[in-house]
Amino acid sequence: MPQVLNPILPGFNPDPSIIRVKNDYYIATSTFEWYPGVQIHHSTDLANWTLKIRPLNRKSQLDMRGNPDSCGIWAPCLSHDGEKFWLVYTDVKRKDGSFKDTHNYIVTAEKIEGPWSDPVYVNSSGFDPSLFHDDDGRKWFLNMIQDHRRRPRSFAGIRIQEFDTRAGTLVGPTKTIFYGTDLDLVEGPHLYKRNGWYYLLTAEGGTAYEHACTLARSREIWGPYELHPQKYILTSKDAPYAALQRAGHGDIIDTPDGKSYLVHLTGRPTTHKRRCVLGRETAIQEAYWGEDDWLYVKNGPVPSLSVEVPGTRDDSEYWAEQRYVFDNSKGLHHDFQWLRTPETSRIFKIENNQLQLIGREAIGSWFEQALLARRQTHFSYDAETVIDFSPTDERQFAGLTAYYCRYNFFYLTVTAHADGQRELLILSSEASWPEGRLNLPLAEPVKIPNEGKVKLGLSIRGKELQFWYAHGEGKDLQKIGPVYDASILSDECGGHQAHGSFTGAFVGLACSDVNGTAMTAKFDYLVYRPVRHETDRYEI
Structure with a gap:
């Protein structure tokens, strides 16, 4: 297969959430205080991406006046349940000091181009929410939990609760199903189901140079979840000279022919002071499922600069005035x-x-x-x-x-x-x-x-x-x-x-x-x- 050079979404495009609907791939990324909210890019080959829509584009959906820098829209999760698109996101009103005000919402659309609905408020208990569509038709809402009493970190684990689509609200018991590893700062949960296992992919280590993707699994959605034998399936934290740094906050996708990929955020530092002027970008890594039913990143856990994907990319447009x-x-x-x-x-x-x-x-x-x-x-x-x-x-x-x-x-x-x-x-x-x-x-x-x-x-x-x-x-x-x-x-x-x-x-x-x-x-x-x-x- 042809190879592409990472990142696939250059410049400020962090926290990627990827889905495939038939032969179309979509990636949603964070926009923080920039309006309209959430960028959704489209591709048919994982190599060439075009901006499709920014769905949070009217006052009834989003008003960020007064939001501090780097607040606003954090870590959207895009999904499709076979009938319509679901977009879950956080609007952060405060992030500094002991408290974080993090309001979580859901919007939906029949088509990716919209129109996208007005938001349904879900909760404010944490950030980085996601929505998992189980094969029995039930939907589960996950987000990290913010506990202002914890020191020095206030990240208190990943919590799950059922979401009732008819009532538009969370129902039933709630439980913290994963507390993360000693790397701490567990966030960015995505849940998958394969071969009778529930797989929980999270981000850890903060979003700077200790960032990582952690994978765990359980036979039951409520846990207990066991850690991947590598613990971190993707990270640059132990490879300071790798081309792609700050690697973490990922999401998994399969192609129609069964190949697996992990998209993740990354940064390309410049100068001896390691400054990422282009911000946190979106990269892609080839992955595979081992005989032990665990996902591994090819040549990982350090991310590769060049990756095989189904399509080829002409970079002339990238360099065009x-x-x-x-x-x-x-x-x-x-x-x-x-x-x-x-x-x-x-x-x-x-x-x-x-x-x-x-x-x-x-x-x-x-x-x-x-x-x-x-x-x-x-x-x-x-x-x-x-x-x-x-x-x-x-x-x-x-x-x-x-x-x-x-x-x-x-x-x-x-x-x-x-x-x-x-x-x-x-x-x-x-x-x-x-x-x-x-x-x-x-x-x-x-x-x-x-x-x-x-x-x-x-x-x-x-x-x-x-x-x-x-x-x-x-x-x-x-x-x-x-x-x-x-x-x-x-x-x-x-x-x-x-x-x-x-x-x-x-x-x-x-x-x-x-x-x-x-x-x-x-x-x-x-x-x-x-x-x-x-x-x-x-x-x-």
């Missing part, structure tokens, strides 16, 4: 997402073939900010836009941003001095955790005429970021500001470091008016141009 124009008749390209709010008319609109961002709160707000962006899916790239914006003072600013979260971003803005003179100013927040403040003093602003469009650009080459600008038609781009450390746009440098920062780097367009007058910035296009660079390792 993406030029996003804003066509009134076509709407916003599906690569774009925004932060938290379902009320899009308050932050953007497309008119006269331009994207108009309506200035709201400052960049990094947890409530309402006008920021539209796409994932960074390459270690090196160029980005470019043209902006029309006429600020009147320093509290109005708009432009081009490389963004991870409120704590870590670089932002080339068109703004104005207090006297109304328009200028270019770089706002940066380099690893300022926990304050989330600008790094001062800022680079010297560049005065520009008060009228006319401005071209803005940025280039990232490995860990180096450089901004560019030009004012006036036909002018060449010129450098502005120093070279910044782009590697801080990573989980390891997020507001809560690798065990608490879960997204990935984005590049996009933003507008703020902290005067509250909702001044609009107009953008003609956005270009994202991947670049092959000698500093990049293990690029697809």
